[in-house]
Amino acid sequence: MRGVLPALPAGVRCERDGPLLRVVGHFRGFVIAPRDLGLSGAGLDRLIVRQRDYFAARGEAVEWKTRAHDRPGDLTDRLRAAGFVPGKPETVLIGHAADTAGEPVVPAGVTLRRVAEDADIRRIAVMESGVWGMDWRRLHGFLNGQIAAAPDDIAVLVAEADGQVVSAAWLVLSPGTVFAGLRGGTTVPAWRGRGIYRALIAARARLAVARGVEYLHVDASEDSAPTLRRLGFRAATTATPWIWTPGDS
Numbered sequence: 001m002r003g004v005l006p007a008l009p010a011g012v013r014c015e016r017d018g019p020l021l022r023v024v025g026h027f028r029g030f031v032i033a034p035r036d037l038g039l040s041g042a043g044l045d046r047l048i049v050r051q052r053d054y055f056a057a058r059g060e061a062v063e064w065k066t067r068a069h070d071r072p073g074d075l076t077d078r079l080r081a082a083g084f085v086p087g088k089p090e091t092v093l094i095g096h097a098a099d100t101a102g103e104p105v106v107p108a109g110v111t112l113r114r115v116a117e118d119a120d121i122r123r124i125a126v127m128e129s130g131v132w133g134m135d136w137r138r139l140h141g142f143l144n145g146q147i148a149a150a151p152d153d154i155a156v157l158v159a160e161a162d163g164q165v166v167s168a169a170w171l172v173l174s175p176g177t178v179f180a181g182l183r184g185g186t187t188v189p190a191w192r193g194r195g196i197y198r199a200l201i202a203a204r205a206r207l208a209v210a211r212g213v214e215y216l217h218v219d220a221s222e223d224s225a226p227t228l229r230r231l232g233f234r235a236a237t238t239a240t241p242w243i244w245t246p247g248d249s
């Protein structure tokens with residue numbers, strides 16, 4: 001799936017630099033690499049530094065996500081030497097969409113619905129900001145951009161209680177493949193442990209099956225991975241986001 005990009009929002013572009021794809025124009029840059037870069041030593045160091053310096057000139061952070069089976073084996077050491085800092089490791093999980101699809105079961109007083117209007121996307125972003133302490137405008141702009149670029153390839157769902165967004169998640173389709181990605185899934189602390197996250201998985205899986213998707217993939221945090229495993233998802237590998245931020249090196 002690496003290198004299979006969704007439709008890019010207005011103002012976002014993809015550039016190739018040797019074996020890499022570089023996505024420019026989001027709130028931070030993204031570097032997408034194949035499993036085997038085909039480079040080593042000084043050549044690999046130059047490639048890494050070139051990405052760092054490119055975004056440094058833009059005054060932007062950049063993320064380079066690695067997987068445990070990437071080559072060469074010293075890639076992460078060289079990223080660290082160039083000033084990239086590892087984020088929390090994730091587990092890449094794969095599941096059969098049809099096995100997960102079902103009637104979502106939510107707690108009393110909670111409703112699920114699909115949203116696409118700006119006001120609802122803003123409410124999602126504000127909820128995420130409150131949970132994670134992030135700048136809500138980044139997620140607001142990102143989701144609005146994806147919806148505008150390809151509204152049929154992203155489905156954003158919210159769980160609401162008493163008129164408040166208590167959880168949100170989205171399904172991202174990859175046309176031309178048999179995969180779709182599960183993204184988001186944040187639930188406000190007071191509503192955790194009540195089955196909302198599981199209900200959002202079931203709802204998104206139903207949408208995926210309706211579109212002919214065979215597999216769902218998730219870069220799962222340590223919090224969500226156990227639920228996904230109980231639903232039959234299997235680990236393919238682990239992933240680590242490596243972040244360079246202006247001023248880190």
